[in-house]
Amino acid sequence: MRVRPGEGAFALFTDQYELSMLQSYRAEGMDGLAVFSLFVRRLPPTRNYLLACGLETVLDYLEELRFTVEDLAYLRRIEQFSPDFLEALADFRFAGDVFAVPEGTPVFANEPILEVEAPISQAQLVETFVMNQVHLATVLASKAARVVDAADGRAVVDFGSRRMHGIDAALKAARAFFIAGLDATSNLLAGSLYGVPVSGTMAHSYIQAHDSEMAAFRAFARQFPETILLVDTYDTLDGVRRVIELSRELGEVFRVRGVRLDSGDLGGLAKAARDLLDEAGLPRVKIFASGGLDETEIARLIAEGAPIEGFGIGTALGVSQDAPGLDIAYKLVAYEGRGRLKLSAGKPILPGRKQVFRLEEDGRAIGDVIARAEESLPGRPLLQPVMRAGRRLRPADPLADMRGRAFAERALLAPELRGLSPADPVYPVAVSACLSDYQEEVRRAVLNGA
């Protein structure tokens, strides 16, 4: 989580079965090189693509991973593991390799987002944390990309901390949203940790605590002359009239940037507010809207011509309301140089280390091919080596670069993929002949061996 630098790693943030398997591997003398692949089996019906996100947190974790004295004391206390195994755990470090798609890259079903190559104990233990963090960031960045596209160039600010799932979610969300194209977050801790721009004005309670709305506007504008005033506490258009009154009181000192509407018929109120402000000679006072918005509602407001210059968005984005979970998997695909898969119904696995090649034509992505890692096919390879022997190969990119990448990569997608409706046809993702043959070969080997 890295809420504070140096807080140590989250080794115990793992499922009990990971440690059970590690103890068993150890007893069997099994610690061959394994490859695990992280991918999403199916996209939710309301996602035409996912925006890969969350890699840097994973790399932080892998670099710092170790069991503390307290962790080991707890593990001894629950009496599920052998004392010598727990003793060995004190020296546990992650010393493997990681290959990954850069944060901010669109990905599709079955494409590896990340592959871990390490002795099986190391690659296994990290499953829970790695999945948790890539899932969270990818869920949220993918939702945010839709919101950003719906807003069509207008400002979008994250107001969702209060209803996101916990502290970590709200912090990582602000980061993922910024990468996906949001402009700012209301969360100061996220600003402090990640350098995401912060933004915010006033709540209804501020207005309510004053004897009148006018008194509240007057006092707040004195402290924050360029603020955005919240106008819907009692009656939205009366609120706008009071802002106009304030502008007359203050004359040239009046520098209020905007008004925020937070309830009612936002489209109708925005038009009426715009008219009032324009008639009062205040075209520079902009209208912002919030209150139960999602990408569909934002698109509708824009389509009906609502004169709204920016949106504050909370719950629907913050919990990814229409698709809060992804069918994400972290699967063993090779052990000791041999491809591995399972045959469970409806859960196919592409064995071995892989690469994804993205084909482009005239500045447009036209299809991907999932291939074996050693293949060299036309197109741009998406997976890059990011960690070797447990150390990052380079420092994290600045967040602004990831955001730039996300914009550039999404610009390659056909407009229907970036629309809010399910794209038809979906983006074409093929499996290379070589990988397909290998999958069949491994399947036969498994059937013979099992």
Added chain:
Amino acid sequence: MRVRPGEGAFALFTDQYELSMLQSYRAEGMDGLAVFSLFVRRLPPTRNYLLACGLETVLDYLEELRFTVEDLAYLRRIEQFSPDFLEALADFRFAGDVFAVPEGTPVFANEPILEVEAPISQAQLVETFVMNQVHLATVLASKAARVVDAADGRAVVDFGSRRMHGIDAALKAARAFFIAGLDATSNLLAGSLYGVPVSGTMAHSYIQAHDSEMAAFRAFARQFPETILLVDTYDTLDGVRRVIELSRELGEVFRVRGVRLDSGDLGGLAKAARDLLDEAGLPRVKIFASGGLDETEIARLIAEGAPIEGFGIGTALGVSQDAPGLDIAYKLVAYEGRGRLKLSAGKPILPGRKQVFRLEEDGRAIGDVIARAEESLPGRPLLQPVMRAGRRLRPADPLADMRGRAFAERALLAPELRGLSPADPVYPVAVSACLSDYQEEVRRAVLNGA
């Protein structure tokens, strides 16, 4: 979050506008006593009640809340606040009172879950964190209560850490789920922090890494004789046959407790597996199921007579898939002894400090009345004083007690409220005549004053 004791508080986990308002209040010399009320405006269509949860984290936070040197350095850096305000922030402490419904109590729309009475700066600043934590825990406990009822006495284990929204969500979820009646979590850190029982066996990767499923079963049962073996990696019923084979190999030493099915037609496979095990004289080997389960699917499996003794449940519970967000609010209801409300469309507020009285008849809750705090009405008052002048009034209850309370309180609810379908009629919640009159009085005062 209290991942590690002493990690300090999360003062910066707040929305920027909270600090802007604080600066303005300070400049205006406004720091009168305020009451904020936390409640859910509407229940999601798939919830007949909510299970209040998350209070203890809030009390921890309120006791520890302070700005660190780094927090203040960040706030200076962003140049949004006045230097003298930031200087004063170094001494910020929460010294207010809190009244709350105990964790594990069913609550309904508009009922206060928690009320904060404090100087307005203190009650305002904590909004973001307080909402975030009560929302998260209540969302998850409420979903879990449905799962527990659907499982109808069978064991339910939380497998969801990998797809929950971040680290904090997974940890707080394990706690909320246990209070709501789940039996264990797979997350070791949650076990370590909260004392929730932990559980877990093996993953497909363990089977895949071995040369054969039989070799994997043999090795694992040697380490963990009373384990549950995962049988669906290649073919579920072949997997069950291998468990039977293992029982013959091991004879009296065989102590495997169960098999776990994780894919395919779980009901059909459970019956076939049960038959195979019974025929082999292994009635004591139980069947556990996991893989994309939710409360509806669990109820369906039980209704069709599937011989499943326990369920592992992940994503659908972990993200509360059908209702990941609640329309939760934290609203100013009184300032300087006067009730406050707003008039925004569709967002009514019940002014002043309140109490909820639960009426019971023959061991059944028959309705609630939301009243003013000073009223004394028939029924059991749900809100209790839990913090005075910034200090807890008593230590946190043991988790097992909260779990016991949740069971007892839910047992008071009519069966249709605990069913999976929307109850009709819904649970009756009235507003007392006194509160209703007061609301009208405050409304008139606001209309005159605004």
